Each structure stands twice: as C-alpha cells, then as structure tokens.
Amino acid sequence: MIVGVPKEIKTDERRVALVPAGVSAFVSHGHTVLIEKSAGVGSGILDAEYRAAGAQIVQKADRVWTDAELVVKVKEPLGRELRLMRDGQIVFTYLHLASNERLTKALKRRGVTGIAYETIQLDDGSLPLLMPMSEVAGRLSIQKGAHCLESVSGGRGVLLGGVSGVKPANVLILGAGVAGFNACYIAVGMGAHVTIMDIVSKKLRYVHDVMGGHVTTLMSNRANIGEEVAAADLVVGSVLVPGARTDVLVTRAMVKAMQPGSAIVDLAVDQGGCCATTKPTTHSDPTYLVSDVVHYCVANMPGAVPRTSTYGLTNVTTGYALALANRGFERAVHEDAALRKGVNTHAGEITHPAVAKAFGMSCTELAA
Numbered sequence: 567m568i569v570g571v572p573k574e575i576k577t578d579e580r581r582v583a584l585v586p587a588g589v590s591a592f593v594s595h596g597h598t599v600l601i602e603k604s605a606g607v608g609s610g611i612l613d614a615e616y617r618a619a620g621a622q623i624v625q626k627a628d629r630v631w632t633d634a635e636l637v638v639k640v641k642e643p644l645g646r647e648l649r650l651m652r653d654g655q656i657v658f659t660y661l662h663l664a665s666n667e668r669l670t671k672a673l674k675r676r677g678v679t680g681i682a683y684e685t686i687q688l689d690d691g692s693l694p695l696l697m698p699m700s701e702v703a704g705r706l707s708i709q710k711g712a713h714c715l716e717s718v719s720g721g722r723g724v725l726l727g728g729v730s731g732v733k734p735a736n737v738l739i740l741g742a743g744v745a746g747f748n749a750c751y752i753a754v755g756m757g758a759h760v761t762i763m764d765i766v767s768k769k770l771r772y773v774h775d776v777m778g779g780h781v782t783t784l785m786s787n788r789a790n791i792g793e794e795v796a797a798a799d800l801v802v803g804s805v806l807v808p809g810a811r812t813d814v815l816v817t818r819a820m821v822k823a824m825q826p827g828s829a830i831v832d833l834a835v836d837q838g839g840c841c842a843t844t845k846p847t848t849h850s851d852p853t854y855l856v857s858d859v860v861h862y863c864v865a866n867m868p869g870a871v872p873r874t875s876t877y878g879l880t881n882v883t884t885g886y887a888l889a890l891a892n893r894g895f896e897r898a899v900h901e902d903a904a905l906r907k908g909v910n911t912h913a914g915e916i917t918h919p920a921v922a923k924a925f926g927m928s929c930t931e932l933a934a
C-alpha cells in the first residue's frame with residue numbers, strides 16, 4: 567500500500583503522524599511511505615532521518631494526497647486538504663466530526679473512509695488513542711501550574727516543593743482519571759502536598775494504593791471541593807463526563823475565596839471547563855486573572871511539547887495504521903472491533919452513530 571504523511575497545516579500544530587521507526591515498520595512490510603518535505607521539523611525529526619528509514623520525501627502535499635491510499639495525519643483535514651481527499655482513500659487522524667458538519671459532509675461526498683483516532687474504543691470503554699495526550703496534558707499541567715505560581719506570572723511566589731523549613735504548595739486535582747493521575751504523579755515528584763478527588767471510589771483507591779501516603783484522596787462533593795479549593799495554591803481541573811459538558815465544580819465564589827496569586831489550570835476547557843471562571847486561552851497568550859487568581863486554560867496543551875506528543879501519539883497509532891496497510895481495510899476492521907469503532911465515514915455513508923445523530927443524518931454501521 568502507498569502510505570502518505572502530509573505536513574500538518576493547522577495553526578500551531580507541530581506534531582507529525584509517523585516517526586522514522588514507524589516508516590521502517592511500513593517499509594519492512596513492503597509498503598511505500600511518502601512524507602511531505604519538512605513534515606517532522608516541528609517535532610525535531612529531519613527529512614534525512616525519514617529517508618534513512620526508507621521513506622520517499624515529496625516536495626508538495628498534493629503528491630501525498632494524490633498518490634497515497636492511506637493518509638495518516640494528526641489533525642482533521644482542513645482548507646485545501648478538503649479538496650485533495652479522494653474517493654476510496656483512507657484518512658486516519660483525529661477527526662472530531664460530531665462538531666464539524668462541513669468536514670463530515672466533505673468526507674461523505676468524496677467517498678473517503680474517515681477513521682478517527684478519538685473513537686477507537688477498547689472493550690473496557692477506554693479510548694487508547696486519546697490516552698497519551700491526556701498523559702501529556704496531565705503531566706504538563708503541573709509544569710505550567712508551577713510557572714503560574716511564580717511572581718513573574720502574577721502568582722504568589724510559591725515554589726511547588728517548598729524547601730527545608732518551608733511548607734510546600736498545596737495542589738488540588740479534580741478528577742483522578744488519566745490526566746489527573748499523571749498530574750498527581752508529577753506534583754508528588756516535585757514535592758507538593760497533593761489532594762486528589764473523584765466521584766468514583768475505585769479511582770481513588772487506585773491512587774491511594776499506588777501513591778501510598780504521599781497523596782490525600784477525597785470524595786468529590788461540593789463541601790469537600792469548597793474546603794480544599796480555599797486551601798489550594800494550585801487547582802488542576804481534569805474531570806471528564808463522557809459525551810457531556812463538564813459540571814462546574816469550582817464556583818466564582820470559591821475562586822474568590824482562594825489566596826491572591828493562586829493558580830488554576832483547567833484541562834477540561836474543551837468540555838466547557840470545571841471552573842465557572844474558565845475561558846479558552848492559547849499558547850501565545852495562555853493566562854488571565856480572575857479575582858487575582860492566575861488561570862491557564864489552553865485547549866491543546868500537548869502542542870507545547872510536540873516532540874514528546876508525537877512519539878507518545880505514534881506509539882499507539884502506528885500499529886493500527888500498519889494493520890490497515892497489511893490486511894487491507896475490510897479485513898482489518900472485521901478482525902478488530904476497536905478499530906471498527908474508529909470508522910466514522912465509509913463509501914459515502916456515515917458509519918458512526920454519534921456523528922450521524924449530531925447532524926440528524928442516517929447511519930450505516932459496519933457489520934462485525
């Protein structure tokens with residue numbers, strides 16, 4: 567199969583969909599890999615490294631889209647890419663179609679098989695291609711939060727880990743899922759005093775077992791949240807209610823009760839945010855103040871560390887892409903129920919119920 571990797575064109579997107587080790591894997595199975603010139607530069611991967619792994623470097627994206635039977639990307643096709651997609655082509659990437667009617671219609675109209683990273687789902691309900699980005703965001707939230715607490719950022723000048731004879735910072739993490747656990751892991755490593763909350767006891771028990779006495783676990787309810795937010799130097803919002811807007815757990819009054827110069831990093835900003843004072847920010851202008859509390863609410867945090875994010879993402883995507891190339895679409899999705907759930911459009915039809923429902927369109931689910 568001919569596999570193509572265009573350079574990402576979304577603003578500030580520096581990740582790339584294949585790394586040299588992935589190219590080697592495809593080439594060793596007899597596939598051809600086309601990489602657009604400079605596609606890996608944002609992640610610190612040179613064309614020469616791809617070439618050494620067996621890829622052909624092509625000068626223009628058009629060539630990738632014209633020749634490739636399987637296009638592997640990071641972000642959804644946009645702009646001129648929408649016109650370059652073609653009938654029967656497989657596009658494997660983050661698609662987020664339920665909030666993008668224009669792209670859904672374009673994939674349908676052009677007969678493109680759109681396979682979305684974010685809807686590939688294992689039997690236990692987990693979303694393995696979202697997980698590495700939550701790991702990155704969770705870990706980064708503490709790094710960013712620590713910076714917010716510095717006086718140059720408007721913070722109260724508190725070092726997360728304190729020093730001998732001086733108290734460490736209090737870090738409160740709301741949500742003990744993938745991102746929350748990773749935030750917890752880094753905050754403990756930096757010597758902070760950490761409290762983590764969830765509504766699911768099993769999650770709290772896991773953190774308690776793994777982190778031992780280094781972390782306080784608490785059931786998430788309004789009373790506990792109010793008390794802990796008031797005492798926190800840094801609050802990390804890492805809550806997710808699948809398919810719904812995140813509940814507002816931290817009210818304006820709670821933010822007002824925080825010490826001036828405290829910080830909030832709200833990872834859940836894309837789901838509406840778990841603080842009443844959350845609004846989306848960007849890497850170029852990441853923070854703002856409400857009641858003298860520094861807020862950091864960047865929606866695409868992994869973009870700050872594209873190299874780590876690229877390697878984390880491709881660790882989990884390349885195996886699926888390789889299965890598609892080796893077995894062909896029909897057999898690959900027939901043999902792997904998780905991959906089948908990733909198929910959002912195929913042969914001019916919407917194949918994912920949630921996407922069809924979002925636009926009141928009909929759905930033709932793929933047979934098992």
Ligand SMILES: NC(=O)c1ccc[n+]([C@@H]2O[C@H](COP(=O)([O-])OP(=O)(O)OC[C@H]3O[C@@H](n4cnc5c(N)ncnc54)[C@H](O)[C@@H]3O)[C@@H](O)[C@H]2O)c1
Nearest residue numbers: 700703741743744745764786804805806833834865866867
């Ligand atoms: N900003 C970014 O760049 C970025 C990147 C990745 C993920 N995220 C966001 O991070 C959030 C967490 O993602 P995840 O992958 O860790 O999800 P997850 O499903 O693994 O974890 C979410 C946790 O929230 C808990 N929860 C639900 N309601 C709660 C409540 N009322 N109080 C406390 N806990 C509650 C759930 O029980 C679960 O343990 C999501 O909103 C996701 O969109 C943001």
